Amino acid sequence: MTAPTLASLSLKEIKSRLRSSRLALDIPPYRPIIGCREPGFAEALQAMYYDYPLTGAQGFHEVSLEMMHWGSVWRFGRRQLKLGVNGNFPFNPLPLGQAYPMFEWGLNWCITNYLHERITFHAAGIGYLDAENRPAAIMLPGVPGAGKSTLTAAALERRFTLLSDELCLLSPELGTLLPIPRPISLKDASIELIRARQPGARMTSPVRDTTKGTVAHLQPPPPTEIDNLVEPVARLLVFPRYQRGARLACRPLPTGQAMLRLADQSFNLHLHGETGFIALVRLMEGVRTFELDYSDLDSALDCLERLAAEDPLQ
Amino acid sequence: MLAIKTQGTLRIHVFSEDAVLFHAPSGTLSRITRPLAHLLQGLGPEPRSIKEVLAVLPANDRHAAREVLARLVADGILHEVEG
Numbered sequence: 001m002t003a004p005t006l007a008s009l010s011l012k013e014i015k016s017r018l019r020s021s022r023l024a025l026d027i028p029p030y031r032p033i034i035g036c037r038e039p040g041f042a043e044a045l046q047a048m049y050y051d052y053p054l055t056g057a058q059g060f061h062e063v064s065l066e067m068m069h070w071g072s073v074w075r076f077g078r079r080q081l082k083l084g085v086n087g088n089f090p091f092n093p094l095p096l097g098q099a100y101p102m103f104e105w106g107l108n109w110c111i112t113n114y115l116h117e118r119i120t121f122h123a124a125g126i127g128y129l130d131a132e133n134r135p136a137a138i139m140l141p142g143v144p145g146a147g148k149s150t151l152t153a154a155a156l157e158r159r160f161t162l163l164s165d166e167l168c169l170l171s172p173e174l175g176t177l178l179p180i181p182r183p184i185s186l187k188d189a190s191i192e193l194i195r196a197r198q199p200g201a202r203m204t205s206p207v208r209d210t211t212k213g214t215v216a217h218l219q220p221p222p223p224t225e226i227d228n229l230v231e232p233v234a235r236l237l238v239f240p241r242y243q244r245g246a247r248l249a250c251r252p253l254p255t256g257q258a259m260l261r262l263a264d265q266s267f268n269l270h271l272h273g274e275t276g277f278i279a280l281v282r283l284m285e286g287v288r289t290f291e292l293d294y295s296d297l298d299s300a301l302d303c304l305e306r307l308a309a310e311d312p313l314q
Numbered sequence: 315m316l317a318i319k320t321q322g323t324l325r326i327h328v329f330s331e332d333a334v335l336f337h338a339p340s341g342t343l344s345r346i347t348r349p350l351a352h353l354l355q356g357l358g359p360e361p362r363s364i365k366e367v368l369a370v371l372p373a374n375d376r377h378a379a380r381e382v383l384a385r386l387v388a389d390g391i392l393h394e395v396e397g
Contacts, residue, residue, distance in 0.1 A: 256332035256345045263343055270341050274325060277336040277343070281327045 003053035006046060015042045021066055022057035028180045028223075029115060029169070031055045032107065035066035038081065038099035044204045044217070045100070048183040051222035063110045067099045085110060094210075101207050101215045104185060111167055111180070112267040118169040118178060119276055122265040124148040125163030125177055126155045127232050128308050135232035136311070137177050138304060139168050139287070140240050141265040144212070147242030147294070150190040151304075153218050154197060154297045158305060162220055163232070172272060172279035175286070176231035183217035191216045193297075235311055237262060237287040238304065242294060249293040250303050258289035317361035318383060321393045326351050337391040350379050361395050 006014070006025060017023035021035025027049065034045070055061075063086060070082040070093045080093035083106045090109060094102055112120055123141035130136045138160075140148045149165040156162060165184040168177055183204075186194055191206055191214065202219035237258055253261075259280060263269055269276045290307065294300035322339035326346075333351030335344045346354070349371050357367070364383065368376045386392040 254331040255329035256334045259334055260343060260345050273341070274323070274336070274338045277325055277338075281334070284329070 003055070005051050005053055007050050008054070011042060011046060014046055017057070018042055018045075021064070024055040024057045024059070024061060025049055026053040026055050027107065027182060029178060030062045030107070030110065031059075032110075033057060033061040033064045034103070035064070035068075036099055036103070037069075038067055038096065040097070040205070041067065041099040041103070045103070047202050047204060048217055048219050050202075050219070053223075062114070063107075065103060065106050065110075067102055069096075098207055098210055100204055100217065101185075101210055101212075104183065104217060107182070108166055111169070115169065116268050116271055119172055119269055119272055119279060120267045121168045121170065121262060122166070122267065123168040123262075124152040124165050125168045125179075125234075126152055126160040126304075127163050127179065128160050130235070130308075130311055135230045136235040136308070137163055137232040138236040138238055138308065139177070139234050139262075140238055141168075141262055142240055143265075145242070147190075147240050149185055149187070150194065150242070151240055151297065151300060153184045153186060153190075153194045154301060155304065156221065157197065158301055160304075168234075170234075170279060170283060171231070172275055174231065175279065175282050176233055178231055181220045181223055183220055185212075186216050186218055188213045194218060197297075234283060234287050236304075236307055237284075237289045238307070239291045240294065240300070241292065244295055246293050246295045248296065248299045248303060249291075250307075251291045253289040253291055255284050255289055258287075259284045317363045317395050318357065318367065318387065318392045319359055319361045319395065320357050321390055324354060324357070324391070326355050328352070335391075337389075340390060342389060342391060346382065347375070347379075349375055350382060353379065357392070364394075 018036045024033045066084040067081050069079050071080045079096060081096055081099055082089055082093040083091050083102050085106060121141055123139045125137050125139055127137045142148050152165040162181040163177055163179045170177060204217045206214050206216040208214045325336040327334050328348055328351045333346050333348050335346050353367055368379055371379055387394045
């Protein structure tokens with residue numbers, strides 16, 4: 001029997017559950033229980049996670065996330081929000097109005113700090129089926145500003161599926177990547193760029209003056225049973241770099257050099273020791289590695305499609 | 315005469331164009347050349363003279379390799395002894 005989704009609740013019921021910190025959703029890899037009284041948060045959550053399954057508030061939840069007011073008007077002249085994660089407060093408070101980005105950042109923080117059975121990389125991941133219908137993936141590691149999320153959002157217009165816009169989770173035993181499709185975080189000029197390309201897509205209202213600039217989230221494709229069950233193997237490792245006005249350039253990278261650059265983007269490779277090294281070598285033996293400089297999204301996507309089609313394993 | 319030996323386990327993997335070295339005790343991950351990888355694969359806990367070790371490399375590579383070995387000694391991945 002299919003579990004009810006957030007769509008089965010009215011906005012009034014969503015707000016009620018959030019006020020009493022008992023709204024529980026299935027958002028891979030977790031089933032967080034969520035609390036927030038901030039105006040606008042319920043609307044944003046409903047828009048982004050409309051098709052995601054509800055879980056019972058009484059069951060086991062790996063994480064609880066609660067956005068709550070902090071500070072007093074009289075002491076600091078303003079109130080702020082702080083994020084409680086399982087009763088702890090790992091972040092500095094943020095201005096009111098940033099509850100939704102805070103929630104998404106909080107989920108990311110939980111993954112990078114708790115999910116150590118996987119090797120976690122700061123990389124976007126997009127999936128595709130190869131010529132033999134086997135699930136495959138392109139990893140797109142990079143520092144903030146490289147254009148990973150924008151490229152990922154645009155890739156969904158083509159044949160690619162969403163693994164994640166932010167984190168790739170490698171199984172050291174199986175060598176596969178866990179799909180964790182969630183709202184795609186867009187920043188600054190990328191917001192209007194993607195809105196123009198995808199006029200029918202749902203986005204949260206832009207939140208200004210965050211530590212990452214102006215931020216909005218793009219609704220992900222609805223999760224399906226297939227998304228959650230099938231873990232692809234990475235076949236391509238592409239380091240994107242957006243540069244305004246740059247000509248498209250796609251250069252092969254020596255594998256060892258790419259391995260070190262990927263290792264630099266890992267949150268927890270050091271915890272896995274020799275097992276992690278072996279897992280990373282096995283990953284690198286199975287991928288082709290490139291640097292991709294681009295300024296035009298469609299040209300970059302054409303390049304990614306071409307690389308996927310050229311897979312020597314096909 | 316100086317000799318070198320490994321300090322703890324070295325894991326080396328050679329790719330088609332380059333190679334990587336992993337030193338488990340320190341967690342150090344380095345990129346190295348293929349010739350140097352083959353050289354280091356010949357090292358173990360017993361000291362070997364540096365001169366003998368470098369002799370297997372092309373002459374043009376020995377200077378750079380000596381510098382890499384010095385760095386690996388400084389990082390505690392290799393140990394330099396009187397041999």
